[in-house]
Amino acid sequence: MSSAKNKLRLAGAFAALATLAVAVSCKGFFQNPTVSTISILPPTPTVAVGGSAQLNADGTDSFGDPITLTGGTSCTGTTVCWSSDTPSVATISAGGTLTGVSAGTSTITAASGTATATATATVTLANVTSIILSPNTSFSMAADSTAGSGNGQCLTVLATAGGQTNIDVTASVTWQTGTAGIITPQGAEDPECVEAGGTAGSTTLFAQYTSGDTVINSDSITVTVTGP
Helix, strand or coil: CHHHHHHHHHHHHHHHHHHHHHHHHHHCCCCCCCCCEEEEECCCCEEEECCEEECEEEEECCCCCEEECEECCCCCCCEEEEEECCCCCEEECCCCEEEECCCEEEEEEEEECCEEEEEEEEEECCCEEEEEEECCCCEEEECCCCHHHCCCEECEEEEEECCEEEEECHHHCEEEECCCCCEEECCCCCCCEEEECCCCEEEEEEEEEEECCEEEECCCEEEEEECC
C-alpha cells in the first residue's frame, strides 16, 4: 500500500512540475513582461497654444494580455518613452503631458523596446486677428535658384491673437500666388521657403490662415524671378 501511495505522490509532484514548466516556457513566469504592441490615447489629440493634455499609452504582451505602462526614460520593460518630432509645435513630457507651443501638427511617438506607436497632435491658435510675413519685403531670385542652394527666400508667418504678437503660425498657413509657375512656395528643401519655378517674371505672394470660420490674409509681396 505504501508503495502505491509513494507512486501517487511522485506522480502528483511530476504533474506540478510539468505545470510550472509550462507556465515558465509559455508565459514568461518570473520574468519581466515584454511589450508587444502600444496604442496612444487619444489617437489624435488637439491642444491650444499654451494648453496641455494628458496622453496615455496602453500596451499588450505577445499573448495579447494587457500591460500597464508608465512614462520614463529607460524605454524598456513596462517603461514607455515619449517624443515629439516637432518640439517647436508641441512638446511631450516623460509622463505623457502634451503641451502646445505653436500652431501646426506634430507626430508624437511612444516607444518601449521594439514596440512603438504614433499619434498626430494638432496645436490650434484661436482668435487670430492678423498675420504678417517676415521679412515683409519684395525680393527677386534667379530662375535656377532654390531655397536649398542659398539663393531662395525663407519666410516666417507671425500672428497676433489674444493680445499676443509674433506667434509663429508658419506651419499652419497656405500660400497663395498670383501667377502660376513663377515661384513654388513650400519647396522640397524647406516647407517655409520659396523656390523659383520654371518661368521668369513677377508675381504676388501672400499667406492665408484659417481661424475658426474666418480666413485671414497677410499683406502681399512681389517676387521676381529673372530668367537664365
